[in-house]
Amino acid sequence: MPAPLTGRRLAYPLLFLLASMLAASCATTRPGASPGTASSPATTQPATPTGSAAPTGSATPAGSTPSDGSAPPTAAATPPVTPSAEIRHVFPVRAGNASYHPTHSVYPATDIFADCGVPVVAVTDGSVLEVSRVDRFNRGGPRGPFNGGLSVAVLGDDGVRYYGSHLTEVAAGLDPGVRVRAGQQLGTVGRTGNANNVCHLHFGISPPCPGKDGWWIRRGVVWPAPYLDAWRRGINRSPAVEVAAWQRRHGCPKEP
Secondary structure, rough: OOOOOOHHHHHHHHHHHHHHHHHHHHOOOOOOOOOOOOOOOOOOOOOOOOOOOOOOOOOOOOOOOOOOOOOOOOOOOOOOOOOOOOOOOOOOEOOOOOOOOOOOOOOOEEEEOOOOOOOOEOOEEEEEEEEEEEOOOOOOOOOOOOOOOOHHHHEEOOOOOOEEEOOOEOOOOOOOEEOOOOOOEEEEOEOOOOOOOOOOOEEEEEOOOOOOHHHHHHHOOOHHHHHHHHHHHHOOOOHHHHHHHHHHHHOOOOOO
16 A cells, blocks of 8 residues: 655645745845846935035136036126216307308318307317417418418317317417317307308317327318207217227328
8 A cells, every 4th residue: 555645745835935935045136126126235425514515516627617518607797887978069159040051162061150259169078279369361372271260179078179260259268278168158250261251160070180280180071060960959979980980091191
């Protein structure tokens, strides 16, 4: 009669349990880790002192380019300094009925027609450059140096020379270097020089050239009419930019 199988039947479950325990002890994953992902030892970050920020990387030295190729931050540009106030300009003849033509013969200038004796005033703040109190014009003499008769030239604070001629008289106390203010009387409208016996103010705009420059510059090099139009309407407009541009192109010509 065969031996009973009770012992063998009890051994099978024990062998299965032992195999399961061995497989579990050889596993490469730690509890809680995803299958197939290698485990690594836990790292401990150093504590950050209270009130300070954790470092985010090495600092970039001043003036160097960061390793990522981006440009270093730059400080905001300082806004340009603007003048506290514009230089004031006014119409050169104090008369409501003064008239003028936008053009002039031969060269840029303007003849402003008004009654003789009407005040002629400084166009802007500045300093007196030249004064002629004697009418030396001679119809048989040179056609240029003394054409203006009695005249005054003022260097405005905007760097522009303003010239007025054919005056009846020049105001007392006006000498080279004397400061004048916009609207200050320089003389009166007249007909001295080559004014052809017509009361008017010859008005010229030009750059001041170093040394003793010629009458061919002083008489005018840019057209005054656009500025006269503005000043008459109370608009403050300076010819400084146009005059500077003219001088860059022409310099200070030595002859007409």
